[in-house]
Amino acid sequence: MRVMFTALVLLLAGIGTAAAQSAPIKVATLTDGLEHPWSMAVMPDGHLLVSERPGRLQIIDARTGQKRAVAGMPKVRAESEAGALGLALDPDFAGNGRLYLCYSTGWTLSAGNRLSAFTLQDFSLRDEQVLLDDLPGAKWHNGCRVRVSPDGFLYASLGDATAAGGAQDVAYLGGKIFRLNRDGSIPADNPFPNSPVWSFGHRNPQGLAFRPGDGALWSTEHGPDTQDEVNRIVKGGNYGWPLCRGTDPCPGLADYQPAKAEFDHANTIAISDLIFYQGDAFPDWRGDILFVALKTGRLYRLDLDGDRITGHQILIDDDFGRLRDIAEGADGSLYLATDNGEDQILHLTPR
Structure with a gap:
């Protein structure tokens, strides 16, 4: 797999004043050769079921990235x-x-x-x-x-x-x-x-x-x-x-x-999918909202106080183009689907 290391810096908008912190992650390409993947679901065996907008479903092996059409x-x-x-x-x-x-x-x-x-x-x-x-x-x-x-x-x-x-x-x-x-x-x-x-x-x-x-x-x-x-x-x-x-x-x-x-x-920003993070891989994010955006190609993390959003952090900033979907694996790692036409599934783990 091709691996890219990204140093991440907290950027806050006018919705809060949370203290700045670094949040390093490792980004790897799990698989490529997809066309406009739209939605991912993590299967009980840890593999990914992925819809592609042109009308396909793929099962992707989470260990090897091998694809098999449904x-x-x-x-x-x-x-x-x-x-x-x-x-x-x-x-x-x-x-x-x-x-x-x-x-x-x-x-x-x-x-x-x-x-x-x-x-x-x-x-x-x-x-x-x-x-x-x-x-x-x-x-x-x-x-x-x-x-x-x-x-x-x-x-x-x-x-x-x-x-x-x-x-x-x-x-x-x-x-x-x-x-x-x-x-x-x-x-x-x-x-x-x-x-x-x-x-x-x-x-x-x-x-x-x-x-x-x-x-x-x-x-x-x-x-x-x-x-x-x-x-x-x-x-x-x-x-x-x-x-x-x-x-x-x-x-x-x-x-x-x-x-x-x-x-x-x-x-x-052309906002797209979101999750509430629940895993152990990034324990400081547990309970936070993570969402992706198409136009800005960003992965965001939101701080919550009850129903109030108090601040946000940009974790990825247009390093991979448009981002359509996000899913959490059983081990707390994250998967992102790009939406550029020649697309990939990215795998995020702690650096």
Whole structure:
């Protein structure tokens, strides 16, 4: 593997005054030859399952970086930001092989998105069960991150599919975060009767993560040209788009939830996926948010005091181009997926 050592320096924005510290890491290329990897899931054996936006799934050996394609992928609409997108493993994946995949359907004039469950068996997807179909789709703003909550519900985000005004309409499924039972049925305690919608007023939420301990849901969301957001997602919350954005106040908008932080008020970083770090490899980061960005090619670490973000550290600063996804391995090491067209999976360990 090609190895690169990166000395890291704390850089703070106007959201806190945490003391500066160094945070050295070792960055190695686990594998390359990928094309727009979008989502990674760490399998029970430690290997990575990776979706590639053009419509592929790969299993990557975490020891050698060897790739093996998964057969049985459905037909995917791959154009611009559409394609094979978010994926998540069922909590019982080791026994049932069940996984969840969000992918784009149709073609430009009849674009859509779909959330389905599959069984992975013998390096092949089988037995597709469509959970949500005919979701709004477009060339841009498709989302779609997928996560299973600690209490066993399936969550997925969806962008506004370039129909910004629809994000405020609960009946329109673009610009939403969904909550489902894992069989695709709608939980009885969802905030809107007979609806998968959990929160609304989103532009293009591309990251979902549950905080250890209290299970609170957090999300990252693309702003249009400024004010990319880090949000804490609450039941029935309205996140403002297109009427309000970032940390701006929004008087008179019912259930409005301003962002916990924005990056930043004058620019966009094209924020992507996030995790709450839980491992032992970087013990000083335990409980912190880590997220990646596309435009700036950065890996960020956020300091938290409850729900308040008090400062941030830039751990990687455009050393590898666009960064799409982040995942934590069983040993606490980290994996990053680049999104440059000729792409790689990076492996981060303590220096």
